[in-house]
Amino acid sequence: MHIVFVCREYPPTLRGGGIASYIHEMAINLIRRAHSVTVICASDDTRVFSDRKEDGIRVIRLSGGDFILPQIEKSSLIKKMRCLYRFFSYRKKILRQIEQLKDVDIIEVAEYGAEAYYLSKCHVPVVIRLHTPTLLDRSNFSIKKFNIRTFYDYWIGKRELSILSQFKYVTSCSASLKDWFLKYVPDMTGNIEVIYNPIEISKWKTEKIDYVENSILYVGTVMEGKGVGDLIEACRILRERNIPVTLKIVGKWGTYAMKLQGYVTDNHFDWCSFEGN
Numbered sequence: 001m002h003i004v005f006v007c008r009e010y011p012p013t014l015r016g017g018g019i020a021s022y023i024h025e026m027a028i029n030l031i032r033r034a035h036s037v038t039v040i041c042a043s044d045d046t047r048v049f050s051d052r053k054e055d056g057i058r059v060i061r062l063s064g065g066d067f068i069l070p071q072i073e074k075s076s077l078i079k080k081m082r083c084l085y086r087f088f089s090y091r092k093k094i095l096r097q098i099e100q101l102k103d104v105d106i107i108e109v110a111e112y113g114a115e116a117y118y119l120s121k122c123h124v125p126v127v128i129r130l131h132t133p134t135l136l137d138r139s140n141f142s143i144k145k146f147n148i149r150t151f152y153d154y155w156i157g158k159r160e161l162s163i164l165s166q167f168k169y170v171t172s173c174s175a176s177l178k179d180w181f182l183k184y185v186p187d188m189t190g191n192i193e194v195i196y197n198p199i200e201i202s203k204w205k206t207e208k209i210d211y212v213e214n215s216i217l218y219v220g221t222v223m224e225g226k227g228v229g230d231l232i233e234a235c236r237i238l239r240e241r242n243i244p245v246t247l248k249i250v251g252k253w254g255t256y257a258m259k260l261q262g263y264v265t266d267n268h269f270d271w272c273s274f275e276g277n
Contacts, residue, residue, distance in 0.1 A: 002036040002106075003030060003105065005035050005109070006040045007109070008115065012039040014071060019131050029200065031056045039060065042065035044137070045069075055130070062090070063093065087155075095118040105125075111128055112134065124134050130175075130178070133181075135154070144157070162245075165185075176257050216235065222252065224256050237272070253276070
């Protein structure tokens, strides 16, 4: 089969998150099983287009992305507004690129980012993969409330949800996420297949694991929505109760992570360490 993945980012990238990791794992293992895989993603440098083989996978990095990376392109207010004025043009570019591919059997695209906006026009099956919608409120598992700070979330989040009823095939990475969509997207089909994210466990096997009592390891993006600050606070409370827990934090950094590290340093929490990406 020829399988096409469409995603917001694909490694190596400065923007990579969980969806990128999932697709990379899937693509590598599908290639090993003699399938053909094409990944269509955005170039970190939105001025540059590339099309090359990476680990046997055809990776097409499109120009014209709807974001700005200050490390690559000099930032400005106009460029920051790309999320609005490049929304439609970039998604049309995704459709045009797919139409140029030959012998495509199936397309998979995340609901996040609404990159399937025009893909209902494709003449091959499109699978929508539910990862996490922009409008999901992680604090109470409902929909985020609208305010000026959440304007962009509503701009893109409403488009994510509005197109889902156009697609017949939908998978979810968890049962709880499936339940959220069935509750808050009434036009969506009830035929959502739960397929958990895979992991190649052979890479993680070891002959010996040294167990350290009361040690905690967090792995994932260091962000407020994933409860990392709450985890540090929980460890602080446990230590006050004479339970000598230690915490190592491994994952992608940002402004929030730097703030957390400053809090840990200022309070001399030597039991908590940030290990980096």
